[in-house]
Structure formats: structure tokens, C-alpha cells
Amino acid sequence: MPIEHAERIAQSQVAWAILFIILFFLVVSYLIKTSNRREAKLMEFYDQSKADSKMREERLLAHLDATNTQFGRISDTLVDVQKELVRMNDRMDSFERGE
Numbered sequence: 782m783p784i785e786h787a788e789r790i791a792q793s794q795v796a797w798a799i800l801f802i803i804l805f806f807l808v809v810s811y812l813i814k815t816s817n818r819r820e821a822k823l824m825e826f827y828d829q830s831k832a833d834s835k836m837r838e839e840r841l842l843a844h845l846d847a848t849n850t851q852f853g854r855i856s857d858t859l860v861d862v863q864k865e866l867v868r869m870n871d872r873m874d875s876f877e878r879g880e
Contacts, residue, residue, distance in 0.1 A: 790796050
């Protein structure tokens with residue numbers, strides 16, 4: 782009698798429905814856990830990328846400041862060179878005129 786009873790349970794749609802529901806919840810639970818782990822990894826990656834980006838930005842701004850300082854010095858040097866060329870041109874003009 783126990784074998785016949787087990788066969789009736791195995792052939793019952795209720796038993797298969799219960800097994801399906803249990804399996805469904807197990808799969809959903811697994812997917813939620815996996816999704817949470819992936820989200821945590823993505824957030825960690827995002828935070829690390831944000832920190833790296835901030836560090837790169839600070840380095841670029843420091844380099845930009847140094848470059849601007851150098852351009853200022855170059856500009857001052859060019860002004861001095863231009864003044865010297867004007868002075869030399871005036872001297873050449875006065876030399877050519879015989880003064």
C-alpha cells in the first residue's frame with residue numbers, strides 16, 4: 782500500500798505544482814542574491830573609478846597650472862625680445878643715417 786500511495790502522490794498535479802513553486806522560489810532567491818552581488822561589485826567599481834577620475838583631474842589641473850605659468854613666462858620673454866628688437870632696429874636706423 783505505501784508504494785501505491787507514493788505513486789498516486791507522484792502522479793498528482795498538486796505535488797508537481799508544489800515542487801514547481803518551491804523550485805521557482807529557489808531560482809528567484811538565487812537570482813536576487815546574484816543580482817545583489819553584481820550590484821555591489823558595480824558600485825565598488827564605480828566608486829573606484831570616481832576616485833581614480835578625481836585623482837587624474839587633480840593631476841591634470843596641476844599640470845595645466847604649471848603650463849599656464851610657463852606660457853606666462855614665455856609671453857614675458859617674447860615681450861622683452863620684441864622690445865630689444867625694436868631698440869636694435871632704432872640703433873640700425875640711426876647708424877644708417879650716420880648719427
